[in-house]
Amino acid sequence: MPGIAGTAGYNEAADVLVRQYETLAFEDVHADVLHLLPDAPGRVLDVGAGSGRDAAALARLGHRVVAVEPACELRERARRLHADAPVTWIDDALPELEAVHRGGRRFDLVLLSAVWMHLDGDERARAMKSVASLLVPGGRVVLTLRHGPVPPARRMFDVPVAETVALAEVNGLHVVHRGTRGDLLGRPGLRWSVLGLQPF
Numbered sequence: 001m002p003g004i005a006g007t008a009g010y011n012e013a014a015d016v017l018v019r020q021y022e023t024l025a026f027e028d029v030h031a032d033v034l035h036l037l038p039d040a041p042g043r044v045l046d047v048g049a050g051s052g053r054d055a056a057a058l059a060r061l062g063h064r065v066v067a068v069e070p071a072c073e074l075r076e077r078a079r080r081l082h083a084d085a086p087v088t089w090i091d092d093a094l095p096e097l098e099a100v101h102r103g104g105r106r107f108d109l110v111l112l113s114a115v116w117m118h119l120d121g122d123e124r125a126r127a128m129k130s131v132a133s134l135l136v137p138g139g140r141v142v143l144t145l146r147h148g149p150v151p152p153a154r155r156m157f158d159v160p161v162a163e164t165v166a167l168a169e170v171n172g173l174h175v176v177h178r179g180t181r182g183d184l185l186g187r188p189g190l191r192w193s194v195l196g197l198q199p200f
Helices: 003-007 014-022 031-036 053-060 072-081 098-102 121-132 161-170
Strands: 043-047 064-068 087-090 107-112 135-147 173-182 191-199
Touching: 014 072, 031 135, 031 173, 031 191, 043 053, 053 064, 053 087, 064 098, 072 087, 121 135, 121 161, 135 161, 135 173, 161 173, 161 191
Parallel strands: 043 064, 043 107, 064 087, 107 135
Antiparallel strands: 135 191, 173 191
């Protein structure tokens, strides 16, 4: 989520959102891209980590996980809820991910689950450049795109798959997976596109 604009509505609804996110299992949400996870324990960046569900699951699989969440109420609840998982939590935001870059980290996997829709066109261009530069050679990006109605008090954009693919290519990434799925929470009119990206 980008900065203050992207956190609007998330801090206020943190308790409800955490309960909602935690009703779904990591393995169900990401079933079609589990094959894109690093084969051996690797370095993973979860951007817009929300309740910490995915970050904790990845850490329990043996990966070294950095979780980025700019909504302070979500981040603190996630940290407490998954205190048993060895996750490094960072207050940072797209498009720049300045704190992550300052740390000099590079990652085998960058997870952008339900986050890209919070960025406008200019932010998406800057974010793709930022994310691409955080990958190790052979690293991968898993990115979901939300299509459907926007909830009240949220800043969201319906981002075309073709635009995202073109932006990835400009930044040296090509598509290694493309899929679609319905909304696992059963919200009407909502569907998701899933992209796996990797450097050329």
